[in-house]
Amino acid sequence: MPTIPPLAEQPELPQRFDMLQAGLDLLDQGITVFDADLKLVAWNQTFLRLLDFPAHLARVGAPFESFIRFNAERGEYGPGDIDSQVEERLAAARDFAPHIRERQRPNGRVLLLRGEPLPHKGFVTLYSDITEQRYIEHLTEHQNTQLEERVRRRTAQLENANANLRRVSEENARNAAALKRSEERLRLINDTIPILLGYVDKDEVYRYANKGYSDWYGHPEGGVTGRDVLDVIGPQVYSQVRDSVEKALSGEQVTYEYQMERDGQTVFARSTLVPEISPEGETLGFFVFSHDITEQKRMQAALVQAQKMEAIGQLTGGLAHDFNNLLTVIIGNLAALQDHRPDDAGVNEFVEPALQSARRGVQLIKRLLTFSRQQPLEPQTVAVGPLIAGLAKLVRRSLPESITISTDLDHADIHALVDPGQLESALLNFALNARDAMPEGGRLHIAARPVELDTDAVAFDVALGRYALIEVADNGCGMDAATLARACEPFFTTKRFGLGSGLGLAMAYGFAKQSGGGIAIHSQPGQGTTVLLVLPLTQADLRPDDAAADLPLVSGGELVLLVEDDPNVRRVVRQQLIDLGYPVIEAENGAQALEMVEQISDIAIVVSDIIMPGGMNGRQLAATVRQRRPDMRLLLISGYSDEAGDPDMSDDLPVLAKPFFREELARALQKAK
CATH class of the missing domain: 3.30.450.20 (PAS domain)
Incomplete structure (x- = not known):
């Protein structure tokens, strides 16, 4: 031995x-x-x-x-x-x-x-x-103060x-x-701990690096010692840290962050350089202590994205209220013009397309509110085939010419009980993901058919039964097993840092589960991706309300108090009430309305906007009127579709969303309590 x-x-x-x-x-x-x-x-x-x-x-x-x-x-x-x-x-x-x-x-x-x-x-x-x-x-x-103190x-x-x-x-x-x-x-410890450790001398040459440090830069174990800093970390990273290295070699302790590309992903690290000073005051080199902060950066970016989404939601809600008031004026005046000139083909030639555009504007506002979470989910019986056909036209405008779109809706005479806006958003998200997976062009195929799920129900995490199956397939780059396993995780994204929130598939998955369905994704690198969405089948809506809509409207005659702060909206609603046979008096705020209620006993119905200036909104006005005149009928109108009520008020008051047509106003008045 x-x-x-x-x-x-x-x-x-x-x-x-x-x-x-x-x-x-x-x-x-x-x-x-x-x-x-x-x-x-x-x-x-x-x-x-x-x-x-x-x-x-x-x-x-x-x-x-x-x-x-x-x-x-x-x-x-x-x-x-x-x-x-x-x-x-x-x-x-x-x-x-x-x-x-x-x-x-x-x-x-x-x-x-x-x-x-x-x-x-x-x-x-x-x-x-x-x-x-x-x-x-x-x-x-x-923390920065603490860090300096610790150093x-x-x-x-x-x-x-x-x-x-x-x-x-x-x-x-x-x-x-x-x-x-x-x-x-000690070497084993340094190679085991999740910290990147290194030592660089005054000539910018590594004299020590643990295994984690070598792995971080893609070098074999022991392959860093004896090499120049520039040679080890590369010019892209060196350009970010050069000033910090110079400060450390001048005797100054410094902390900084940098980013680099590794395995096709952007990664981030935070490093602290601690100079080694000789007793004579000479800087001999510096220690490097680094750790990976990529996930921390992604969470910070996700938080910023969430804050932006919240701001968009607040902005959209306010804009929607103003747009609905504008559309109320536009639709009311166009409908009145059409009613007063029913036989004038020249007028109707311009009025009818304007009315159709205004109606599309109403639907657009509803979709914006749904997107920003300012409008609650509204499940209804949806004909899947026509919805996909309409969406395909919308998607066509969002995709480059190098991507072809095809649909298979031969068996799509099926219906599902879902929120149509949420379903469209989910399908649009699938289509845009497919676009990103085909930068050089390709094919996007959307199909729908009824299916009977038995053993396949496990893949979708749903109960056995009949479902509507919607398939969105592309022939793009596909995903590997690791990416596929995390595809529906919130904030997970494979897009370049800052270009994706990682919320699209997660929101689509949540919508599917909330609707009683599920999502399954099949993908392989180089072979494209297929997203399968199942939703419970339902019977076609017989629309009993349509039958009620054909019944003749009961003419007015009772005195109506109209409370609305916007004079243009007030004028349109007043004319609709007069056309329905109701005599009308007006107030522009809650205080004026209460005075009229107390002084004019003939008032039978109060029609009030919810959001008004003056310190009293429509719900508060309705609560006061109900206390003083319990026999008086009340109808609220609003530019929001989901106005929050007073916690002390019951929720049995009808609310008519702006904009509305004269017939909708008439039926709402008949149901007013």
Whole structure:
């Protein structure tokens, strides 16, 4: 057996041990290593600080039991027998299994514990303080201050650690073999922890890099040491970090973020460069501590996207109210002109297309409100074939000429009980995803047919039965198994960073489940993607309301109080009421309306807008009128389709959505309570 040279003949071992241990103590994560006999082999000061252990507990060879018993005696594990608590945790340590879990400290800090067994028994545990990550948006400035303070403390700790390690090396000179084993264990720790560690000298040459650092830049293990920084990280990354490297080599500690392309994806990292200063004040190099923040960046982008969606929703709701008022005036006047000139072909030639366009405007507003979540879901019997046929025309305008669209609706005489706007949004999302998967052109095919699901129901996570099956297929680039497994996850996207929210498929999946159906996706790289959407079949709507619509309207005669702040809308509604035979008096706000109700006993019906100036809205007016004149009938009108009611009001008041036609107003008046 070869003999181990004395430590004096191995001068590189203490120096390398110093560097590794110093780097270990600089980490803001605690580390402990216990051997097969549950004896302490290595630790750092952060471990003692995070878990509030006194320094005298930490020494080479300290038993694992001493730390457990210390925690039990100070109540870390709650009430109970201390010996039982200690034995339970010792048993788990003897049969150590890899684990990752969070732990709430009595001082309110949240620690993430990651434990991994070592090849020759024993285990290494990493303690990370993740409290700040919970409040990252609110505490960013505070964290920067803390980071600067920690760096200052670590610089002092580095000097103290170097002095302590020199004394330890002198004391361990008689045991060079043990020192070598310690070095190997520390290297194993550095290669196991999820931190990118490196050391660069003053000539911008790597002198050390752990396995994680090499993997991050796509180099084999050990393939970084001895190479220039530019050669290792590449010109694209180097252009982002060059200024920070220069600051570190001038003796300044610096933290920065950078991005790079890896495996076709944009990834992000945050690095801290800590200079190594000699006693004479010369900068010898710097340590690199980096970690992956890609998921954090994606979550921040998703949050920004959600905030934009909320802002769009608020803006859309307000615009919809104004547009509905405008459409009320437009439709009311056009309909009145048509009624007064029924036999004038010249007038009708212009009026009829204008009315049709106004009606399409009403449907457009409803779709915008549905998109922004300002309008509730409105399930109704939908003829799937005509809906797809109409959508295909809309999609054609959104796709390049290089993509052909085909449909198969021969068996699409089927109906489903869904919100048509949500169904159109889901199908449109599928089509736009297909477009993105075919940048060079291709084919998009949409088909629908009835199916009977038995064993196939499992794939859609639905009950057995008959369903309407809608198929959207493309021959684009397709997805691999890993991407397909996450396709419907919220905020997951394969699009370039900043170009996709990752919400489209997730929202479509939620709509399908809410409607009693499901989604299944089949895809392979290079073979395209097929999205299958199933919705419960229903019978065609016999539309009994249409039969009621053919009944003659009851003529008016009762005095109506019309309350509307917009004079143009008020004029149109007044004319509709007069045409229906109702005498009308007007008020432009709630206060005026209440005065008229108290002074004019002949008022039989109050027709009021909901949103009005003056401190009293339509619902509040209706509540007051109902208290004072319980016999009076009430009808609310609104430019919103989902006005929020007063919590003290019952929900039995009819609301007529603007814009409306004279016949709709007449029937609403007949139903007014």
